[in-house]
Amino acid sequence: MSIANSIRAQIPPVHPEGYPFIGGFALASLVLFWIWTPLGWIGTILTVWCALFFRDPVRVTPVREGIVVSPADGRVSMISQVLPPAELGLGDRPLLRISIFMSVFNCHVNRAPVAGRIDRIAYRPGTFINAELDKASEDNERNSLVISTAGHGRIGVVQIAGLVARRIVSFVREGQTIGAGERFGLIRFGSRLDVYLPEGGKSLVSEGQTAVAGETVLADLGGASEQRTFRAD
Missing domain, CATH: 1.20.5 (Single alpha-helices involved in coiled-coils or other helix-helix interfaces)
Structure with missing residues (x-):
């Protein structure tokens, strides 16, 4: 070479x-x-x-039934039980939410946390306050996806615009089948991603941890097999 x-x-x-x-x-x-x-x-x-x-590096995604990979590069900023946004249609009971904050120095291409069918895409306009604040989940401009998995319920993924971000871009459509780690969108210039897990999902990360989109395993939904395989894009 x-x-x-x-x-x-x-x-x-x-x-x-x-x-x-x-x-x-x-x-x-x-x-x-x-x-x-x-x-x-x-x-x-x-x-x-x-x-x-705008870099878009190749990622090697772990593939195993029941695991949830990070949809974004950044820092795990919050892990909490909260009510999901109404537009997700995930019910009115608190779910485990894992939030990942992306600074302006992170790669901003977003990747699917699980494999499944995109049942819903819902865009909601809003403000542009600091994405690290908890109320940004309700007040800021956002684009939400609901992905139905095979046997592990539905996952909510929410792209949230931040203080500097002014444009959320989506690459997918409702009814589309997507694989774990595949690109589904990006947010321009600093923002946050929220992942809402179904009941029984267990977080495998901690606040302050650095996550890599498509590679870091965020949670376990209770898959029967512990063996993982990998897929390079």
Whole structure:
């Protein structure tokens, strides 16, 4: 392998959603270089940051009946029993919710936590307060998915816009079958993902832990087999 190919193999691909933004930052950098060179270098740094924000690395997803993988890169910010949002249609009893906060430095491509059928997609407009706050689950703009699994009930996944985020993007549709670890959307520039587990689901992570989308096992829904296999995308 040549040095150039070796370097290229270490650079994660960029999701197509990021091309317009990266191009805009690059164009602005050229203009800033023309105005004043130090400003141009600042623009260049921001362009590199934008490319890193939209990175879409390959992930190796553990595959076993009953496990739930992280839908997002970031920090596990909250684990609590709460009422799920009404638009999910998951009932009026508290469920275990695992929240993952994504900073502007995390990869923002979101991946399905389980394999199953997407029964519902519900978008709700809202505010843009700090996504780390608990009330962001109710007040902020969000996009919700309900995924029916084979034998382990329904999982709720909620993309929540944050203080900086202003656009939630979904790649899927209702009725679609999705595999664990497959991409289902992204949120631009800082946000949060909530996962609502069915009754009996057990968290396997703790608050403050770092999660990797499509790889970190968040919870166990009580699968009969303990053996895991893996799927690389």
